[in-house]
Amino acid sequence: MLKVGLLGTGNISELFVQATKHVDGMEATAVFNRDQHKANVFADQHRIKFAYNDYNAMLNDPHINCIYIGLPNSMHFDYAIKALKAGKVTIVEKPFVSNLTEFDEVVKTAEENDTMIFEMTRTMELPNFKTIKDNLELILPVRLVTINFSQYSRRYNDLLAGKMPNVFSEEFSGGALMDLGVYGVHLMIGLFGKPRGLMYVANHLSNSVDISGTLIMKYKSFIASLAQSKNSKCDNRITIQGERGTIYVTPTASILGKVELDMADRTDISAIQEHESMVYTLAKVVGVVERNDTAMAKLMLAHSRDVMEVLEKARKSAGITFLADNKKKL
Numbered sequence: 001m002l003k004v005g006l007l008g009t010g011n012i013s014e015l016f017v018q019a020t021k022h023v024d025g026m027e028a029t030a031v032f033n034r035d036q037h038k039a040n041v042f043a044d045q046h047r048i049k050f051a052y053n054d055y056n057a058m059l060n061d062p063h064i065n066c067i068y069i070g071l072p073n074s075m076h077f078d079y080a081i082k083a084l085k086a087g088k089v090t091i092v093e094k095p096f097v098s099n100l101t102e103f104d105e106v107v108k109t110a111e112e113n114d115t116m117i118f119e120m121t122r123t124m125e126l127p128n129f130k131t132i133k134d135n136l137e138l139i140l141p142v143r144l145v146t147i148n149f150s151q152y153s154r155r156y157n158d159l160l161a162g163k164m165p166n167v168f169s170e171e172f173s174g175g176a177l178m179d180l181g182v183y184g185v186h187l188m189i190g191l192f193g194k195p196r197g198l199m200y201v202a203n204h205l206s207n208s209v210d211i212s213g214t215l216i217m218k219y220k221s222f223i224a225s226l227a228q229s230k231n232s233k234c235d236n237r238i239t240i241q242g243e244r245g246t247i248y249v250t251p252t253a254s255i256l257g258k259v260e261l262d263m264a265d266r267t268d269i270s271a272i273q274e275h276e277s278m279v280y281t282l283a284k285v286v287g288v289v290e291r292n293d294t295a296m297a298k299l300m301l302a303h304s305r306d307v308m309e310v311l312e313k314a315r316k317s318a319g320i321t322f323l324a325d326n327k328k329k330l
C-alpha cells in the first residue's frame, strides 16, 4: 500500500485526494502546508490522518512511504531530493522539474537511494492515448499536427492587478509552456518521439516568461504546432492530419476526452474513460511499485526526460530563463 504524504493544499491536491479514492493500493495519509492551520483544515476536509507544517517531520513519519509534490514548479526539485533521500517513492506534478540538470540529479538521487520517482503525466496512461496510437497507422503518413491548449487564467487578473502569481514568475519556473504546453509535448513525445528540431515563439510578460506562444516541432515527414495561452481562450482541440485521414481529439492532451477518425466518414472511436485523468497514472504507479518493475519505471523516466529536453530547448529558443537555471544545486 502506498501511503502518501501530500505536499500542498491547492486545487491539484484536492484532485489528487479524490483520485486516490479510485486507486487500489494508494491512500492519502498525511498532508503538508507551510501553514499548520491550512494543513489541519485540508486534513479535516478530506479525512487525512496527519497534518504537518514541518517537512522533515513528515518525512520521518513511519506511516508514510510515498510523497506527492503538488507545489509550484520550481519547488519540485528540492522537495523531491529530500523525499528520495528519505527513501520515499516520489510522485511529482508536471512539469517534472525546471530543467534537465535538475532532472538528472533527481533520477540519480532515486537510484542512489534505491527508490522510484514518477512524473504525474496523465496523457500517456489515458485509455484514449492508446486509441490514438492504435489508429495512427490508418492515416499515415502524418503531415501536420496542431494542438491548442488555451485557458484564460484567473491568475492573469491578479497579474493585471499588479501581483506576481507563481505561475507567471521566473522564480517559480512558470509560463504557458510549462503549465499548459507540457501536456501537448507529452502527447507528441508519446506518439512520435523526439523532434528533429524545434522553435518556440512566445508572447512575453515584463519578465522573460511566456503568457502565450507557439511551439513548432519538426519531424521527418511533418510539422507540429502547439499553441498555448493563459490570457485568451478557444475551443481546445488536437488535429492530426495524415494523407489518408485525420484524427480529431478534444479537448486537450491532459484529458483526451473524445477521439474521432475522419477517413471516408467521421467516426467517434473514443475509448470509455470513466475516471478523472490522474487515476490512470496513479494506478500505473501503484502497479510498477508493487511489482518493483524497475524497467517500466526507467521507461517512464526516459519519456519524462525527453519532454524535459523539449521544454528546455523551447525555452532557450524563446529566451525564457528561470532562476533555477542558475541555481547552485544541493
Ligand SMILES: NC(=O)c1ccc[n+]([C@@H]2O[C@H](COP(=O)([O-])OP(=O)(O)OC[C@H]3O[C@@H](n4cnc5c(N)ncnc54)[C@H](OP(=O)(O)O)[C@@H]3O)[C@@H](O)[C@H]2O)c1
Pocket (backbone or CB within 6 Å): 007, 008, 009, 010, 011, 012, 033, 034, 035, 038, 069, 070, 071, 072, 073, 093, 094, 095, 166, 167, 178, 179
Ligand atoms: N492547479 C491545477 O489545476 C494544476 C493542474 C495540474 C497540475 N498542476 C501542477 O501542480 C503544481 C501546483 O500548482 P498550483 O497552481 O496548484 O500552485 P499554487 O496554487 O501556487 O500552490 C499550490 C500549493 O503550494 C503551496 N505553496 C505555494 N508557494 C509556496 C511557497 N513559496 N512555499 C511553500 N508552499 C508554497 C501553496 O501553499 P499556500 O496555500 O500556503 O499558498 C499551495 O498549498 C504545479 O506544478 C502545477 O503545474 C496544477
